[in-house]
Amino acid sequence: MWNLLHRLASPPHFYRLAAGMIPWFAVSGLLAVAYGAYAGLFIAPPDYQQGDAFRIIYVHVPSAYLSMMAYVIMATGAGIGLIWRMKLAHAVAAAAAPLGAWFTFLALVTGSIWGRPMWGTWWEWGDPRLTSELVMLFLYFGYIALRGAIDDTAKADRASAVLALVGAVNVPIIHFSVEWWSSLHQGPTLIRKGGPAIDSAMLYPLLAMILGFTLLFGALLLRRVRTEVLYRERRTKWVREMILSTPGNNL
Amino acid sequence: MSAAEQHIPGVFTGMMAVARRDLLLAWKRPGDVLNPLFFFAMVATLFPLSVGPSIEQLELSGPGVLWVAALLAMLLSLNSLFLTDHEDGSLEQMLVSPLPLSALALGKTIAHWLTSGLPLVLVSPLLAMTFRMPVAVTGVLMLTLLLGTVSLSLLGSIGAALTVGLQRSTALLSLLILPLAMPVLIFGARTVSLAAAGEGVAGGLYFLAAYAVLTLSLAPFAAAAALRISNE
Numbered sequence: 001m002w003n004l005l006h007r008l009a010s011p012p013h014f015y016r017l018a019a020g021m022i023p024w025f026a027v028s029g030l031l032a033v034a035y036g037a038y039a040g041l042f043i044a045p046p047d048y049q050q051g052d053a054f055r056i057i058y059v060h061v062p063s064a065y066l067s068m069m070a071y072v073i074m075a076t077g078a079g080i081g082l083i084w085r086m087k088l089a090h091a092v093a094a095a096a097a098p099l100g101a102w103f104t105f106l107a108l109v110t111g112s113i114w115g116r117p118m119w120g121t122w123w124e125w126g127d128p129r130l131t132s133e134l135v136m137l138f139l140y141f142g143y144i145a146l147r148g149a150i151d152d153t154a155k156a157d158r159a160s161a162v163l164a165l166v167g168a169v170n171v172p173i174i175h176f177s178v179e180w181w182s183s184l185h186q187g188p189t190l191i192r193k194g195g196p197a198i199d200s201a202m203l204y205p206l207l208a209m210i211l212g213f214t215l216l217f218g219a220l221l222l223r224r225v226r227t228e229v230l231y232r233e234r235r236t237k238w239v240r241e242m243i244l245s246t247p248g249n250n251l
Numbered sequence: 252m253s254a255a256e257q258h259i260p261g262v263f264t265g266m267m268a269v270a271r272r273d274l275l276l277a278w279k280r281p282g283d284v285l286n287p288l289f290f291f292a293m294v295a296t297l298f299p300l301s302v303g304p305s306i307e308q309l310e311l312s313g314p315g316v317l318w319v320a321a322l323l324a325m326l327l328s329l330n331s332l333f334l335t336d337h338e339d340g341s342l343e344q345m346l347v348s349p350l351p352l353s354a355l356a357l358g359k360t361i362a363h364w365l366t367s368g369l370p371l372v373l374v375s376p377l378l379a380m381t382f383r384m385p386v387a388v389t390g391v392l393m394l395t396l397l398l399g400t401v402s403l404s405l406l407g408s409i410g411a412a413l414t415v416g417l418q419r420s421t422a423l424l425s426l427l428i429l430p431l432a433m434p435v436l437i438f439g440a441r442t443v444s445l446a447a448a449g450e451g452v453a454g455g456l457y458f459l460a461a462y463a464v465l466t467l468s469l470a471p472f473a474a475a476a477a478l479r480i481s482n483e
Contacts, residue, residue: 139430145423146413146414149419149420150417155480155483158480159413159481162476162477163413166473174430174431176434177437178433178437180438
């Protein structure tokens with residue numbers, strides 16, 4: 001078991017393995033998104049209350065879910081890297097951060113676009129989820145900025161890992177305090193989740209979109225980790241040999 | 252060897268020695284303590300000047316404004332927490348010390364709170380008065396600041412430890428610490444607002460106290476780990 005894990009975590013092995021996995025993730029992800037987008041936009045009936053505006057959930061919900069998921073992956077990678085000094089785990093954490101920031105941004109933008117017809121405003125401070133998602137984006141920015149400020153990769157890995165772990169302890173507290181804060185806000189009557197349970201014609205496309213987004217996220221993450229590994233190992237023998245044996249290189 | 256071991260002081264003694272040294276340094280350079288206080292007063296002055304002197308508005312925004320001003324003033328003083336020790340090499344002595352680094356970092360953080368957090372608490376009634384805050388509410392404000400600045404000092408010690416020795420670290424430190432400080436700000440300001448509205452404040456104070464205990468238990472270890480990484 002440990003042997004297998006160790007072999008998996010060795011950069012050249014991972015580099016080859018990921019190359020084989022990326023097409024599977026990408027193709028299946030694209031298929032799921034294509035089905036989800038078609039079924040969600042054309043087949044699913046309009047919502048009895050929100051009309052066609054509800055259809056933005058097919059982008060919004062997967063993005064919001066991945067913005068959290070990416071943070072979990074980042075913090076887990078950071079923790080493993082810090083405790084067991086596994087270089088690949090640090091590479092995963094570093095690669096997950098910009099993706100997480102983009103999905104957080106996407107969730108904020110789609111939420112804001114949805115809020116315009118629903119709440120009559122682009123931004124509603126009274127909604128706890130919007131606000132805590134914004135704080136999430138700031139946490140990603142802090143992580144990325146700290147990495148950017150340290151030139152030495154190994155040092156950047158370890159310093160940003162401490163930050164990611166401190167952030168991971170804080171994320172539930174931030175979420176809770178934002179909820180507490182907005183529950184006291186005499187806000188407008190928000191349209192909350194509830195009413196009739198979601199119809200299966202609406203639900204299946206959503207599940208397909210969540211699955212598809214996750215698979216595409218996996219493909220992007222693997223690709224980023226591969227690049228990260230290649231850059232970190234640029235002075236090693238296996239990278240040199242691989243590049244020299246690539247047909248058509250100019251070296 | 253055994254003779255050398257006898258000279259190692261206890262953990263608590265070492266922590267207090269570090270704190271005492273920082274307090275003495277602050278006493279010799281009073282500007283370092285006073286400047287954040289002036290900054291606190293000035294930021295609190297900016298708001299009435301920008302939103303207008305209407306009494307209702309000041310009463311309504313007072314708790315939030317004073318809390319934001321206090322948070323920014325705390326940030327301002329954080330940058331120098333480990334900086335001078337890093338520059339003159341005494342930080343390296345702490346790293347090689349046989350005492351646990353987390354205890355020494357906590358000692359420095361205690362001194363930081365005594366020289367930046369506590370003065371803010373003591374000055375806040377003066378500013379609260381200009382915002383027409385009633386005496387009872389001012390008491391709640393001081394209590395929330397007392398509990399909240401403890402957490403801010405401790406959270407800040409992690410950020411200061413991560414950024415020590417980096418170029419242009421001031422903006423970076425703010426970017427790292429502000430999202431983490433959000434719960435303290437929310438509970439601090441809202442609890443004072445609740446007090447002003449005549450509602451119960453126990454829940455908010457309990458949260459701030461619990462958060463202070465949490466940061467007190469975890470932050471020194473995170474700060475010590477960060478100091479080791481920054482200085483390797």
